[in-house]
Amino acid sequence: MDIQDSVTVFRTIIESSPFPIFLLMGEELVITLANPAVLRTWGKTTVVLGKKFGDALPQLRNQPFEKLIRNVFRTGIPYFSGDVEAQLEVGGQLRNYFLNCSYQPFKDAEGKISGVICFANDVTTRVVAQKQIEQSENKFRQLVTKSPYIMLVLNGPEFVVEIANQALFDYWRKTPEQTLDKPLLEVLPELKGQSFPNVLKHVYETGEPHGEVETPHLLETADGLITNYVSYLYEPLHNSDGKVSGILVAAEDVTQRVEDRKRTEASEASFRLAVQAAELGTFDKNLVTGLMYWDQRCRELFDIDGDREVTYEGDFLPGLHPDDRERVDSLIKDSAFIKSVSNGDYDVEYRTIGAKDKKLRWVKSKGKVFFDQKEKPIRFIGSVYDITEQKLAEIRKNDFINIASHELKTPLTTVKSYIQVLLAKAKEDDDDFRINALTRVDKQSNKMHSLIRNLLDNARLLEGEFKLDIHPFNIHELLLEVVTDFAVISPSHPIELKDCESVVVNADREKIGQVIENLLSNAVKYSPKGSLIIVRCKTTDGYAQLSVSDEGIGIRRRDQDKLFERFYRVENERIKQVSGFGIGLYLVAEILKYHNSQIAIESEEGAGSTFYFKLPLA
Template structure:
């Protein structure tokens, strides 16, 4: 059985014509996991949140006797132990008055029906209860009257005594009449409130479905178990699949195989944290071709702030993705064509530099050295664009191998220190840490973080590099003493082509692709990358990788 408070169950449960609650078989608490509106109305608990409370919270010592508590406890235990329906003819536990200031005597007729799970054991009890107070009161009055009459007969009561008894009976009948009238009015009020609430829920459902069915945006609603309980007409139009086949987890079969695992992981992470999510996936349409959709999910909460599932929208972005692909293909082609003349140019300049050094022509050698450095920058920039193009076209490969992360970090740190003399780079020694990853690509991540630390911190400042094992992960950090990053820029820092525009960065070269590539490489290793920063004090960039890849 699915969780009893999912969206579809709760809607049907609230429309039941009898007051009911569902309790979990988690002795001795017996937690309430579902409660319909009718139960709250007959028990004067409207507006209270009964979900999550134990059954004893409804039958505590202030509202019931120890004997009543024991009877209820034994009935629940018997229903769970024997997997049988148990009925209690009449048990007293008082309910709060309408103004909530006191309690009123109340008797209840209750039935406990076991709900068996897939493992064959009782997991829940459906509890149906009826207020039989007026029947009990009538019977008590009748019993008292009968006993009194019998006593008067046995004692040969006088006519005066009989008259008094009759008066008492008349008074009792009058009180009983008033009690019945009060109960009748309460029942009428209760019925009217139920009708009103049912009408409100029905109208709200009609409005939502009219809106959802009339839009071209794909809309889906899922419950707390991630089962899809509703999808709109746009899903059927796009996929050609019957609505019933898309419910539950049936929608997975129309997702592109290359996107399926990533999208499921994105949804699962969001569900665990109850956070919104955004993803881009491909869905096969009724013609058998795939369309790109932008998926956005938002968590849903009820009036008591209890999580009830997600509502997700899917917008067609196929044309935009095709435009991006054409742009990436163009960038890739141009970048590749630029590499060939740059390689030749670099070769010629290296030859000229060697001749200038041999001829001890320091001016020419210095100029050629600067030209070589500019070619290196240009080559790095072209390689960055090529990597972006390969990444977004799915052509970039991750070739994992086992290596020592501490050795790689030390190697990249020494290389960075060798090619620059403006900053002091310090590598804090760490114990050997073995990881399964793509050594070259992780090396490029470290190199990029070091390059940024050099670019965005003043000359003469220290850059600190750390590598440490933390549980089942290895964590690498690069700390600088630069200008720092404003909080509003941190969220966008790893976006493609994003650059912080300020008077401090306007003269620093770059196209905003380095950190984007770092983030993509780390994520393809199932790792995490983030930054901590303070304005005027510097930034520390971190990334972590699982030890087993």
């Protein structure tokens, strides 16, 4: 084959090659040959033949290709590149391509380098696809590593931990060095015998995802083996052949939630038992939807059968005694449902009339109203308790006290009159024995008179017949009078009137005197003999503040809130022998309530007590 034939064959091979090939000749790198494949890549025609490489492709001048080719021409050392990015003008627009280049020195018949033959394979499609895959992998890796939930990727049948996030390291209590690129059972050998390895194997072999909620998980820690609870999903990952190559694990540590729910369920069970044992009824009203729930005991107290829906207007209000209906309805709507008034607290006693048996029942009810951010009531829950027997016993007790008080009042008045007559006669006769004896009897009759007065006032309060006679009077004169009289009745305790200003108040003089007497009586009862009792009065902001202080046994904080309830007596071994009905302080509180005032207390067990209240200046 002659030279001409060889050249022809060479050209034919180049031009028929599906790969881009071109030949640059001389130091000026003139394009001598360029096959159709390279022309398509350049976006050019055969018009570039005979032109210098830089002139034919000016967009490549600031790119490294011409420099690399010249180096091959000068040195004769071939050059091979990987995937190189190039900007080429195609259709009048610059486009990015990726080329796999090879530059070989081209020698003439004498072995001298006369040019460079260039191979430039367009791998743009492959590189772009690869970059997209890498981007997807990076996004996936970021999704896993940045997730607040536990996430990891297990690779192959050995379930090697390929990717994991910080949430997983925290949950497993492992470092990345202890976890990554290691088989799962090597990282957590305690999983053997648990369900997780078998489930993972099933997902890997079948390609079927699997998830469970609140599954127990035994985890080995520095403190030993602990039981956690996890909700998880195993999602198979497929390779380009469609085969399962790994598993994506997404999980959440729900241990706290499960334990909280178990505690709540236990508390609710205990609460139900307590409610049943105490025979409490419960109610729950959704104030947004209007739906109301009553348990069986609550229905019994209104004599409502079955499980039919109950309503406030259709069952609760009609089930109340007519004399209680308006009061209870107002207490709920005008107090409990207004946060600024009651803070949602509800505490009331009322009577019910059975829907069918028409039986009267006394009920004690306590509840709580919940509000939204705008202080609109949204939920009303509470309990009810049958106090019928307790109430009837209290009524019988009140009836007995009222009758006894009225029956004793007249005889006592007569007795006191005779005592006064006899005492006057004894003084005329200068009979010291009779004077002393009758004086003692007179003191006891005064105590009896005070007791009966309290009992009668209690009856008037219960019957709604308690009335005040409000008028101005000098509070200092009243206190001096009460303290002087009481010192005679109870000489066992020195009583001092201290820091008392001579001011005029607007109140019922007799009833305020009764308040002071009851407070002094209370101080004498619960203070050691010989201990000092101090009565004070001072003015502040248009009010006179009166107080009675003692050096007695004091009152526990838990008893202070109940101290002013009718018939309440503190349970204390030290005062078991102290007599009384438990109505003295109750009357104090009620009398002051009628004066738009209230009694307050400062006390510490073993350190005495101070009772105080305010009255408006006249």
